[in-house]
Amino acid sequence: xxxxxxxxxxxxxxxxxxxxxxxxxxxxxxxxxxxxxxxxxxxxxxxxxxxxxxxxxxxxxxxxxxxxxxxxxxxxxxxxxxxxxxxx
Numbered sequence: 001x002x003x004x005x006x007x008x009x010x011x012x013x014x015x016x017x018x019x020x021x022x023x024x025x026x027x028x029x030x031x032x033x034x035x036x037x038x039x040x041x042x043x044x045x046x047x048x049x050x051x052x053x054x055x056x057x058x059x060x061x062x063x064x065x066x067x068x069x070x071x072x073x074x075x076x077x078x079x080x081x082x083x084x085x086x087x088x
Contacts, residue, residue, distance in 0.1 A: 007074065008048065009072065010048040010049075010050070010051055011048035012071075012072060012073075012074050013045065013048070013051075013052070013071050013072060014045050014046045014047055014048040014049075015046075015048075015075070016070065016071045016072070016073065016075065017042070017045050017046050017060060017064075017071060018046045019075065020064040020066055020070070020071075021046075021064065024064060024065075026064075028042045028043055028046075031060075031063055031064070034063035035056070035059040035060050035062070035063040036059055037056060037059060037060070041056075045060075057071065
C-alpha cells in the first residue's frame with residue numbers, strides 16, 4: 001500500500017474502502033454482497049482504478065456503517081494487509 005502523501009483522490013478513497021472493510025473483517029465478496037456491487041468493482045475501487053458513482057458511494061457507506069465523507073479523509077496508513085484474516 002502506498003504511503004505517499006501525494007495520493008490522488010481515487011487512491012485515498014480506495015485505501016479508505018479497504019481500511020473500513022478490514023475493520024469490519026469483510027472479504028471483498030462480503031462487501032460486494034452487502035453493497036449490491038460486484039467483487040471486481042470493489043477490487044477496482046480499492047486499487048484506485050475506478051471512481052464511484054454517488055449511488056455506489058452511498059451503498060458502500062451503508063454497508064460499512066460509515067459516513068460517505070469518511071472515504072475522502074487522508075489517513076497515514078503505514079501498511080494495510082493484502083487479505084482479511086477471517087480466523088481472527
